[in-house]
Amino acid sequence: MEIEIATIGGYEEVGRQMTAVRAGDDIVIFDMGLNLSQVLIHDNVETEKMHSLDLIDMGAIPDDRVMSDLEGDVQAIVPTHGHLDHIGAISKLAHRYDAPIVASPFTLELVKGQIEGEQKFGVDNDLVEMESGETMQIGEECELEFVHVTHSIIDAINPVLHTPEGSVVYGLDKRIDHDPVLEDPIDMERFREIGREGEGVLCYIEDCTNAGRKGRTPSESVARRHLKDAMQSMEDYDGGIVATTFSSHVSRVSSLVEFAKDIGREPILLGRSMEQYSGTAERMGRVNFPDDLGMFGHRKSVDRAFKRVMNEGKENFLPIVTGHQGEPRAMLTRMGRGETPYDIENGDKVIFSARVIPEPTNEGQRYQSEQLLRMQGARIYDDIHVSGHLREEGHYEMMQALQPQHIIPAHQDMKGFAPYVSLAESQGYKVGRDLHVTSNGNTIQLVE
Numbered sequence: 001m002e003i004e005i006a007t008i009g010g011y012e013e014v015g016r017q018m019t020a021v022r023a024g025d026d027i028v029i030f031d032m033g034l035n036l037s038q039v040l041i042h043d044n045v046e047t048e049k050m051h052s053l054d055l056i057d058m059g060a061i062p063d064d065r066v067m068s069d070l071e072g073d074v075q076a077i078v079p080t081h082g083h084l085d086h087i088g089a090i091s092k093l094a095h096r097y098d099a100p101i102v103a104s105p106f107t108l109e110l111v112k113g114q115i116e117g118e119q120k121f122g123v124d125n126d127l128v129e130m131e132s133g134e135t136m137q138i139g140e141e142c143e144l145e146f147v148h149v150t151h152s153i154i155d156a157i158n159p160v161l162h163t164p165e166g167s168v169v170y171g172l173d174k175r176i177d178h179d180p181v182l183e184d185p186i187d188m189e190r191f192r193e194i195g196r197e198g199e200g201v202l203c204y205i206e207d208c209t210n211a212g213r214k215g216r217t218p219s220e221s222v223a224r225r226h227l228k229d230a231m232q233s234m235e236d237y238d239g240g241i242v243a244t245t246f247s248s249h250v251s252r253v254s255s256l257v258e259f260a261k262d263i264g265r266e267p268i269l270l271g272r273s274m275e276q277y278s279g280t281a282e283r284m285g286r287v288n289f290p291d292d293l294g295m296f297g298h299r300k301s302v303d304r305a306f307k308r309v310m311n312e313g314k315e316n317f318l319p320i321v322t323g324h325q326g327e328p329r330a331m332l333t334r335m336g337r338g339e340t341p342y343d344i345e346n347g348d349k350v351i352f353s354a355r356v357i358p359e360p361t362n363e364g365q366r367y368q369s370e371q372l373l374r375m376q377g378a379r380i381y382d383d384i385h386v387s388g389h390l391r392e393e394g395h396y397e398m399m400q401a402l403q404p405q406h407i408i409p410a411h412q413d414m415k416g417f418a419p420y421v422s423l424a425e426s427q428g429y430k431v432g433r434d435l436h437v438t439s440n441g442n443t444i445q446l447v448e
Helices: 036-040 052-058 064-069 090-096 105-117 188-196 220-232 250-262 272-283 299-312 331-336 360-375 392-402 414-426
Strands: 003-009 018-023 026-030 073-078 101-103 127-129 135-138 142-148 157-163 166-171 201-207 241-244 266-270 294-296 317-321 349-352 379-381 406-410 442-447
Touching: 003 064, 003 201, 003 406, 018 157, 018 166, 026 157, 036 360, 052 090, 064 442, 073 135, 090 105, 101 105, 105 127, 105 272, 142 188, 166 188, 188 392, 201 392, 201 442, 220 250, 220 349, 241 331, 250 266, 250 272, 250 317, 266 272, 266 299, 272 294, 294 299, 299 317, 317 331, 331 360, 360 379, 392 414, 406 414
Parallel strands: 026 073, 073 101, 101 127, 166 201, 201 406, 241 317, 241 349, 266 294, 266 317, 349 379
Antiparallel strands: 003 018, 003 442, 018 026, 135 142, 142 157, 157 166
16 A cells, blocks of 8 residues: 655644645545744734635645645544644635544534634534544544543644554654643553554654753643742732743643632633633533633733732732733733733732743744833743653653654754754664655655
């Protein structure tokens, strides 16, 4: 059976992920993501109102024209998890393919939200829910499997396409976490089984984000302990405390909510995406928040919440807000610019339970946001966080588990690929033979 990989997006940047695997006459697409930094550098861009071709020209979503070179029919569109760099282009591109969108339950709910907010295209692809550990038939000879992984969002999976020539493992966005906060540990046992059953692993497509960092990525439970220690140190402070984190990181948000209560403050979630992710997780029973937890996304309701905080005393509340990357329209950035009713005063604490995404636009915006907050006297608590991506030792562990015949680095630019290439070469892989460094828009023929 011919096996071909189309590397469509996410092979020259961190963002707009999209990869297609053709096995014979059947094609599976993994991810359709947005490159948010390409949107943020433009003022007041509303992507939901824009045409896909304009967004492709901006470099904001994948240029999927290479799909016309693949001789086969798309059988499934499979987003791996609910981050925008993996689902943010579904509402712009999925309607081009006569195929269902297959995703884990939480991811599928977030995809529904993307589709419902779309104002340019009608997306009527079937939506199919599939749990980790389950499988789905693809054509007559292939099978799709979801393997549970741990990341900085719940319900993440690594999809595996089992073919007669071996398995193709799409390994983007995970860390090896044996003690997560809200869900099961990563299923390393299943990865080891896949590496040793049948024809083994034909190809492993891997996220290279932290490949240049030594050691292993700590567990989310480590970030939870770090956060608890920082917040307990503020227990006697009688001024304002504000926290920000990835709104999609429901595990971290739940820890912030819990520790706010522990130090005698009422947590409030503020920002549209904060309400969206946490509200969805709560409705699905994936997290247990206090019954009285306020979540506010719309501008007027957010401002009313801020006025209540100021009237009743900042010392009684912990606003948990969007804006950890300094995004121009996010809550924390607006607070830094003095555009909300919340007054930041000398000595107030701002907790960044997130690291800046290593990309120039984010780094510049985050720097500006922190400077605005410091100018008002805020004290910054930085990097109370653990990454959602594998470091060096995690990559070695995955290679050992899967023992892939071929490896394709992804989720980076050429500079970001370099540490992973060195790491793979140390394990006997060779560029041009079984280690394929590629770019957006290319195809790689694995089996002819």
